[in-house]
Amino acid sequence: MNExxxxxxxxxxFQAADIDLIEKLGTTPLYHQSAGFxxxxxxxxxxxxxxxYQERPESFVIVQQATGAAIGxxxxxxxxxxxxxxxxRTRELGFILLQEYWGQGYMTEALQVLLGWAFPQLALTEVWAGHYENNQRSARLLQKIGFEFRYEVTLPFKFIExxxxxxxxxxxxxxxxLREKTNFFPG
Incomplete structure (x- = not known):
């Protein structure tokens, strides 16, 4: 698949040129603490x-069309x-956006595009998503997109906060x- x-x-x-995005995500503590990168x-x-990431068939870089910048x-x-x-026929959603693009609707759009493709093309029956307890931005985003809270788990990892x-x-x-009820969803 192309785009x-x-x-x-x-x-x-993902392409070789995305090395800068990976380096930024992997060397910034915020992304490890908030999303486990x-x-x-x-x-x-x-x-x-x-x-x-290049080997995962359902992993994508979010690119800002106006600039061509890889933003998440x-x-x-x-x-x-x-x-x-x-x-x-089930998947777990992962997502992360560079902080300078937070609060501008980019991730909402990216998830709408991804899910609008994934449900019909992959014939999925469920998509699960999780977030760390302190990441309320992700909680609000998931609920906005239509995800419903199901459960909470205690993580066994000692190396994360x-x-x-x-x-x-x-x-x-x-x-x-949700797509039928609102104009919020594309397609």
Whole structure:
């Protein structure tokens, strides 16, 4: 797949040129503390993280169309591959945006574009998303998009400051109902 286009952003697969985005995300403590982005300490680690994103078929760079700048990422990660369990048709959403673009609607648009493509193209039955307890911006965004809170877990990791994560669910039926009720959703 090449690109998914919105009004102000497009989503495209990761490229070698996205090394600067990975370095910025991986060396800024804010992104590790608020979203669990991997800490990178050197050029080899930056390359390794970039390679991981390049290998994931449903990971995308958020590009600001007006400038061509890479401003964040969105991805859908598999939750399982067994068709008998149905997990092969579910995903977990991940997203992160450079701080200078917060509060401008870019991530809302990126998630609308991604989910508008993913539900029909991948025939998904569920999309899950989580956020650290202190990340209220992500909580508001998920609720705005239509995700419903389901549960909270205590994380077993001792190397992160956040110990609670809240999980939300969005189904294609709810997504479609919200699209039909409002002009908020594209397509």
């Amino acid at each position: 998914l286009k919105g009004g102000r952003i497009c989503l495209r697969p 991997a800490i990178v300490r050197n050029a080899a680690e930056v390359q390794q993280v970039l390679h991981i 990422l969105v991805e859908l990660n598999q939750r399982g591959v067994d068709p008998a369990s149905g997990l092969d 956040q110990t609670q994560e809240k999980y939300y669910l969005l189904t294609p039926t709810r997504w479609q109902r």
